[in-house]
Amino acid sequence: MIPADFVREVYTASYRRLVVQTYAVCGDVGEAEEAVQEAFVRALGHGRSFVTLDNPEAWLRTVALNHLRNRWRHAEVVRRFQGRLFEPPTHLELSPDHVVLVEALRRLDRAHRTAVALHYLADLTVAEVAAELGVPEGTVKTRLARSRELLGPMLSGEEADHG
Template identity: 50%
Template sequence: MGEPNTIAEVYAASFRRLIVHLYAVTGDLNEAQEVVQEAFVRALSAPGRFDQLENPESWLRRVALNLAHTRYRRRRTLDRLLRRVGPPPVVPEFSSEHVALMAALRQLPAGQRHAIALHYLVDLPVEEVARTLEVSVGTVKSRLSRGRTALAALLAEPAELVGAGRK
């Protein structure tokens, strides 16, 4: 049953039942969908094992339940820790400029985006960015330079809008 078509058939036949069951267990539809999807990802990552299963839906149900229980325990532990440290700090609302910057950053290649975020947003020195990204200092400097140039182009206002705003 490990062939993609067979896994697709199991998915089509059992996904809804699994979601209904996990929703009843977790009380959260999004959580149910996530753990069921993760169970299918695990099936796809080991198709040979999945092929040997007598009852694939039962295996998927067990995996999804285990994932739900693990996530619940982790969330409960995090909740206890958060209660000890008190309420989270107030996060100010983001300005339109900040939203535009985040949108522009998403358009950059991953290397440039990571370097810019670590250096300019997290305030890490270039050497620490290089260690974090496991690249040379020169590579970080190059990514920062190219990223700044790309961001400037992405964030520049079109000439028509600049002229129209002055009337």
């Protein structure tokens, strides 16, 4: 059994940050919240081994991102067999800058968007991002450089043709 105070402490310290990072990857706040909540549920299932982790937040982020990947795989299978599914729009109050950032991130492919979210929002080093994604560090550096190149004009208000 995990001490309730430990879970509360990790939740208080990490929940919002994990949701923001996950939201940057998936672009849907409801999906991000669900993934992070699922990570906390799995942490509770791990009992005392969760308490002994060197970095519980990193473990939770990995679980949340894996949950998203599994959902995306499942959704792809469903789309193949049932046609296109539409998700209801999510209503939330976000600052205009946040909306612009998420819209710009949505224009990146999933691999680039994930690298950006992990590096800039989760504050992981290039080596940590590479380890989490299972790719070489050079790949992460290339994705980050290309992402900056693509995001720059979008975030500065200039629209460039990247087609």
